Amino acid sequence: MLKLQGIAVSPGVTIGEALVLDSEGFRIPRRFVERSAVDTELERLANAVAETAREIERNRDAIRAELGEQYAAIFDAHLAMLHDERLQGELTSAVRDKNWWPEYAVSRTLRRYAKVFQSLDNHIAQRAHDIYDIEKSLLRNLLGQRRETLAAISQPVIVLAHNLTPSETANLDRRFVKGFATELGGPGSHTAIVAEGLEIPAVVGLGPFLADVSGGEPVILDGQQGVVILQPDEETIARYKLELEAARTVAAKLDTLRDLPAETLDGERIQLTGNIEFPSEAEQCLSRGCDGIGLYRTEFLYLTSRREPTEEDHFAAYSAVVQSMHGKPVVIRTLDLGADKMRTETTPEEERNPCLGLRSIRLSLRQLPMFRTQLRAILRASALGDVRVLFPLVSTIVELRQARLVLADVMEDLAEHGIAFNPKMPVGMMVETPAAVMMLDAFIKEVDFVSIGTNDLIQYTLAVDRGNKEVADLYNACDPAVLRLLSRSLDVAREAGVPANVCGQMSGSVMYTQLLLGLGLRQLSVPPSAIPEVKQACRSVSVADCREIAARALQMDSAREVKAFLRDQMRRRLSETVG
Amino acid sequence: MTTPETVSREVVVGIEQGLHARPADLVAREARKWQSRIELVAERQRADGKSILDLLTLAAESGTRLVVEATGPDAREAVEAIGGLFDRNFTEQT
Numbered sequence: 060m061l062k063l064q065g066i067a068v069s070p071g072v073t074i075g076e077a078l079v080l081d082s083e084g085f086r087i088p089r090r091f092v093e094r095s096a097v098d099t100e101l102e103r104l105a106n107a108v109a110e111t112a113r114e115i116e117r118n119r120d121a122i123r124a125e126l127g128e129q130y131a132a133i134f135d136a137h138l139a140m141l142h143d144e145r146l147q148g149e150l151t152s153a154v155r156d157k158n159w160w161p162e163y164a165v166s167r168t169l170r171r172y173a174k175v176f177q178s179l180d181n182h183i184a185q186r187a188h189d190i191y192d193i194e195k196s197l198l199r200n201l202l203g204q205r206r207e208t209l210a211a212i213s214q215p216v217i218v219l220a221h222n223l224t225p226s227e228t229a230n231l232d233r234r235f236v237k238g239f240a241t242e243l244g245g246p247g248s249h250t251a252i253v254a255e256g257l258e259i260p261a262v263v264g265l266g267p268f269l270a271d272v273s274g275g276e277p278v279i280l281d282g283q284q285g286v287v288i289l290q291p292d293e294e295t296i297a298r299y300k301l302e303l304e305a306a307r308t309v310a311a312k313l314d315t316l317r318d319l320p321a322e323t324l325d326g327e328r329i330q331l332t333g334n335i336e337f338p339s340e341a342e343q344c345l346s347r348g349c350d351g352i353g354l355y356r357t358e359f360l361y362l363t364s365r366r367e368p369t370e371e372d373h374f375a376a377y378s379a380v381v382q383s384m385h386g387k388p389v390v391i392r393t394l395d396l397g398a399d400k401m402r403t404e405t406t407p408e409e410e411r412n413p414c415l416g417l418r419s420i421r422l423s424l425r426q427l428p429m430f431r432t433q434l435r436a437i438l439r440a441s442a443l444g445d446v447r448v449l450f451p452l453v454s455t456i457v458e459l460r461q462a463r464l465v466l467a468d469v470m471e472d473l474a475e476h477g478i479a480f481n482p483k484m485p486v487g488m489m490v491e492t493p494a495a496v497m498m499l500d501a502f503i504k505e506v507d508f509v510s511i512g513t514n515d516l517i518q519y520t521l522a523v524d525r526g527n528k529e530v531a532d533l534y535n536a537c538d539p540a541v542l543r544l545l546s547r548s549l550d551v552a553r554e555a556g557v558p559a560n561v562c563g564q565m566s567g568s569v570m571y572t573q574l575l576l577g578l579g580l581r582q583l584s585v586p587p588s589a590i591p592e593v594k595q596a597c598r599s600v601s602v603a604d605c606r607e608i609a610a611r612a613l614q615m616d617s618a619r620e621v622k623a624f625l626r627d628q629m630r631r632r633l634s635e636t637v638g
Numbered sequence: 639m640t641t642p643e644t645v646s647r648e649v650v651v652g653i654e655q656g657l658h659a660r661p662a663d664l665v666a667r668e669a670r671k672w673q674s675r676i677e678l679v680a681e682r683q684r685a686d687g688k689s690i691l692d693l694l695t696l697a698a699e700s701g702t703r704l705v706v707e708a709t710g711p712d713a714r715e716a717v718e719a720i721g722g723l724f725d726r727n728f729t730e731q732t
Contacts, residue, residue, distance in 0.1 A: 136659035145689035172691050179697040186694055
């Protein structure tokens with residue numbers, strides 16, 4: 060039995076068979092192919108070569124356009140190496156005559172060349188990098204084809220991989236994929252968000268472990284604790300089975316809350332909305348009894364396809380959500396991605412600090428045609444229900460005004476063409492930088508609502524990248540600095556009579572419910588899976604008590620103290636839900 | 639032509655950076671135009687003239703003397719064409 064600790068990104072416990080996806084960088088085992096499969100394997104190899112060639116050509120064309128012919132020539136050399144007759148002959152013969160697995164043939168053969176180059180005592184030694192590049196690309200393409208089998212899974216499995224891209228995650232078949240665990244990845248990554256959206260239990264950031272497991276072995280995955288257990292013993296399996304049973308009982312109990320409002324013991328009605336990423340999640344929110352969609356993230360439209368989404372792509376997704384909500388509010392957030400994640404034609408120079416770089420509203424304001432396309436679709440959807448638009452990462456008033464100007468311009472355009480939209484569509488901004496909090500009294504006069512994104516606010520306030528293991532422990536929602544910024548934001552919004560909502564992970568954790576209500580929050584936007592639990596939490600407390608808790612928490616000067624206090628308060632009042 | 643003919647001539651690597659990827663690619667491309675087996679021979683090593691990878695393993699620096707050797711029906715033309723590349727120092731053909 061081997062117990063691994065990773066980062067919990069999507070809750071749920073699951074027991075199942077392992078499906079191991081090899082991946083690049085992973086040691087390629089010496090494997091052989093069946094004689095009868097030689098032709099199919101050779102075809103797979105040929106496809107990988109062709110795909111790799113296309114990749115090199117694409118790079119070459121991009122570099123040529125940007126830097127000129129001289130720099131593009133190196134890619135011609137790559138192509139020549141890839142298509143080298145001798146190399147191709149060696150690869151083919153390795154598969155056909157030695158019956159090597161194509162992955163193994165590629166790795167062995169190319170590494171041999173790389174080694175020869177490395178041993179040379181002149182500049183040719185650098186060509187070894189080119190060979191490794193080609194090897195990597197070929198392997199990725201070979202393994203990528205195997206990964207397509209992900210879509211063809213027909214029995215329950217737990218997927219174990221080096222890494223899963225957001226789109227691979229998005230395409231997992233929920234009927235069969237009972238959970239997944241990856242060596243790479245961190246909290247808040249898109250893969251994590253998607254896993255949560257699909258409600259697939261997931262653990263990421265486990266570090267290298269794929270060498271210790273084979274396909275078909277039993278695996279236990281605990282998405283709550285971030286634990287993966289390989290080759291579990293009988294006793295452990297039995298214990299987890301009991302836990303699964305207990306979780307089902309709690310879920311059944313929470314299910315009875317569906318038609319009850321999120322109302323505190325002293326009669327304060329809380330707006331409880333869902334955070335979604337995919338249109339299908341709107342249904343999950345409704346079935347758990349939500350008051351609307353408080354955050355509809357739209358990044359997936361940009362990430363799942365190779366081309367930029369069209370206005371119709373946007374509109375199809377938005378209108379599906381708006382219609383399924385039957386008049387309940389839907390807050391659509393415009394693109395909140397870094398330029399580094401976009402497949403734009405003009406890739407900007409590598410950013411040293413993407414979190415502080417060209418992203419979100421900054422990117423939208425630079426890429427106006429793309430921004431306008433999205434705004435047109437949001438506006439068109441506003442004719443179908445209660446749609447509100449939300450701008451992410453606003454840090455200066457100029458950005459807010461510019462974004463509103465573009466919106467006004469798009470409205471004019473639609474009006475001219477007689478296309479229906481809501482001219483009074485509410486406009487809001489994310490409050491997720493200390494700058495936005497400090498200047499909120501100015502911003503608040505120019506918005507209809509604000510949404511506090513605690514994930515980014517914590518990161519920017521505490522100067523911590525929570526994907527960085529070395530400092531991740533400094534990332535703490537309980538930090539007094541964060542509490543003060545939250546308190547201030549909610550005070551400013553209340554005084555101005557502008558609705559405020561919190562949509563970070565903080566709002567989805569019942570540990571913070573009392574604190575947030577006590578600070579004056581009346582709208583919580585949470586992942587669909589957290590709706591019942593948070594609703595139960597709201598129904599178990601009184602605002603009067605919450606105020607007291609918040610006041611005491613604000614007096615504390617360390618995150619540790621706050622955390623211990625909040626945890627204690629949660630246990631005291633919410634013991635039933637939390638168990 | 640039934641008996642394959644072997645033709646050879648000496649060339650000197652004139653490029654400052656030696657026979658690096660781009661010129662090696664040009665040699666291989668040219669060599670592949672001909673039916674003959676073509677090899678570049680260095681002091682201790684022979685390389686397949688049609689393979690950029692193999693040519694690179696020669697690690698021929700500037701000033702290195704190599705022998706271009708072709709065997710086959712069009713050996714003479716092949717050697718002439720490849721020799722020409724070295725003579726022109728791999729500048730654009732006219």
